[in-house]
Structures are given as structure tokens and as C-alpha cells.
Amino acid sequence: MSGFKFDTYDCVVVGAGPGGSVAARNLAQKGRKVLLIEKREKIGYPVRCGEASTNLKDLQTYGPISEDCIETIINGLYIYGPDSVNIEVPQKGTGIMLNREKFDPWLAHLAEEDGAEVVTCARAEYVRGVEGEYRTVRVVLGKGNGKGSVTSESTHEIRAKMVIAADGVESRIGRMVGLDCGQKPNSTCSGIDIEVEGILTRPDYLTFWQGHDFINDGYIWSFPKQKSNVTKFGAGFLIPKPGQPNIHDVTLEWLNKLFPGVKINHMVAGVIPVSSTLKKYTLDRFALVGDAAHHTNPLTGGGIAAAMRAGRFCAQTVNEGLDAGNLSERFLKTYENRCYNYFGKNHDFQLKFRKFLLSIDRPQQVGLYKVLQNFALSGYKKTSFLKTPMQTLKYLIKFAKFKG
């Protein structure tokens, strides 16, 4: 590839993760001229994710998910809580394990099939302010060596009526145009995910460890990928304070403690925003999608379904804007509102709950786990709370009063 088909597009989408690819596809389906650029050589590589997602239905609003990309259908959660208060949450089809190395290229390919131009080894270096009806994106185009490394070859100036930045946790594009989307130390998680040979925990359950010693501001996970017969064992915590142990060492220590002698295939890493959605992530002819807009669940760190949903809402709003000849910040607020109503409200609640968990002391935390344990044991009957009325009431009042 020596360049781009055109020098002007209806929309340039930066980043071919789930959010970017869905946005690009939905716009291409409406006949818009779309360019989707990805700075990596191979879409979906390296994986930066634990690969667990919410239920299939949530992802399938986009259309059926290719069987190839699904590793496991998850039928429940098991949480090893503090003081051996463990919670089992059986729930058929509550989630799926994805194969992101297949899933991300598959989504990008769908966008391409529907008419979007997809270019890899292409890094957005700069985005200029609005001039007339356009923004200009300066793109560095390079050549990959087949292993993921890219050498710059040429620089291109591309005009677009709309720029969608789905550039992930890096969030550079948004910051270039003045949005406050960088990751802040007290609301960002750092994670390591180790692929281990064989299935370590219940094969159709997601297993978690939470509330142990210092792993309070995050959790340890064991996610089974059945088709590949491997387990993703990992840990994610808020960015350690100076002097605290490094996430890599903590993860390995726990792996060796819980499952000594297992065979490690390889390791991936990632950083996740857990601040809940940004207050503002649109500007004139500009919008953020996915991790860049902090569209991640602040309790679980999950963000695949939300990013895809946001990609769809963004495309829908941009399409309406292109029709109306209006892509002002004000018009694009509709996109922000659609996201807020669909998942943003819930993410704000989850953020409050996470902060609440961190604010209470150990005995209170154990007590809360016991209340939730009863609730799970009863099969989620709200009457289960009546067994421990005082305890439940105490936490409800505490939570209601909690300001975050």
C-alpha cells in the first residue's frame, strides 16, 4: 500500500479496535466514504485484554458473532472473597470468552466488506482544528516487517468532515484537540494477563479473587478459553503507588501460589481507564469512542460491548449529522446522550460501588460479602435480604450516603 484511495473522506476513524471498526462499518453501510486507519501492522495484535465479555446478546446487536471468535460460553461467576466468604453466581450465558486475535480482524473485515477503506501501519500524527467543513488528519504511513514492527515511509494529509478517534487507552488524538481524555493515576488500572496451558478453574465460569491482602483495588482472574484449551490468568489493579509492588510480579506470585507448576504460554498487558465515561468527549466534527472516551466499566474493567455500542451510536449520530449538514459539538451531544442512557448511567453506578468497596474497612467488607453471598445463594431473591435485615439496611444507608 503506497497511499490512500482519496484525500478527502466523509469520516476518518482512527483505531481499528471493536469501537472503531463498528463505527466505520455502520457509516460505510450508509454509503459514507470512510477511512479506517490502524497504527499496528496486524489488527488485534498484540491483544491487550482478558478477553471476557458480557453476554452474546449484548455483542450481537451488531449482528451475529462469528463462531470462530467465541472460545467459551460463560454460565456463571465464582468469586473468592475476603475471609473465605465466596460467592457463586450461576447464570446461564452471562458472558463469553472471545478470541481477540480473531475477533478484532473479523470486525475490521466486515467494515471493509461494507465499503470502508481499512489501512494498517497508519498512525494519525496530528489532527487540525475545523477549517470550513473539514478537519485535516496528518497520517504517517509505514511498512510492517511481518512481525509487528513498522517503519515510517510517507506522510499524508487527509481531509474529513468528521474525525472519530477510537485510539484506545493511548487517547492521544483527543488530547491533541483539547479534550481531557488522558489516563489519571487514581482512576486507571494496570493489568497483566498470562496465558496458561490447560483449564485451571471451572471451564464455563469466570473465576475471581478479590479482597485479599493488598488486592483490594482490583482483582485476580482466571478465564477459561475452552476451544484453545488455555486459561487466561491475570490481575488488574489501580496503578501502584511509589514503592508498591509491580503488577507483573504480583500476578506471577499469585499464579505460583494458586496453581504451582503450570505451563505459561505467553503474557499480554494492558492499561484500562476506570474513571467512568468522560464528561465531555465530542467537539465540532470530532468524537471519541471506546477506551479513549473511557467507555469502560469502572468495576469490572470490561469495555468491548460498550465500545461497540458506542461505535454504533456514534455512527448513527454522525450519519444524521451528515444528512443535516450539522456536525457541531452541540449536535454530537446526541451521541453522548445515547451512550449515557445505554451504559453510561450504569457505569457511573459501578464507579460509585467500586469507590464504596474501597472506602469501607475489612470487617465491613466481609459483612457486605456475606450479604451478597446470601443473595446469590437464594438465586437472587430480594427476600434473601430479609434474612439479614439490619446488615442489609446498614449497607444500603451507607451506600446511599456515600458521595464517592
Add this chain to the structure above:
Amino acid sequence: MKILVHNREKCLECAGCVGVCPAMALDMYGLDLQINHEKCTKCGLCTRACPPGALSLQEKPADGEV
């Protein structure tokens, strides 16, 4: 005088450091991290956030050394 040092062997290419750098001194292209030493304020946030611990602030070697 300290300088940010990137250990390519340890790096898992996740680009998390790029997102946390308040000075926007870091960027990743392909799998390679680019450090803009002029922009870097040596705040050390990336060294804590980096999951595999591939970034560190080290004393700048004297001229002529690598």
C-alpha cells in the same frame, strides 16, 4: 540528571504508558515505543503504570556511553 529508559525485552507493547503520560512524551508505532526526551518531565507515572515494569528512570550516562 535522570532519563527515561525503555527495556525492549520486558515490554509487552500494550502502549498503556502512552495513555498515562501527562506530557504526551510517549507514542507507539507498530510495536515500537517512541520517547520524546525533551517533552518527558521525569514524573515517573509511566514507570508505575507499565504492567511488566519495562520503563524506569535512570541516571543519565555520561556522554559517549550508551
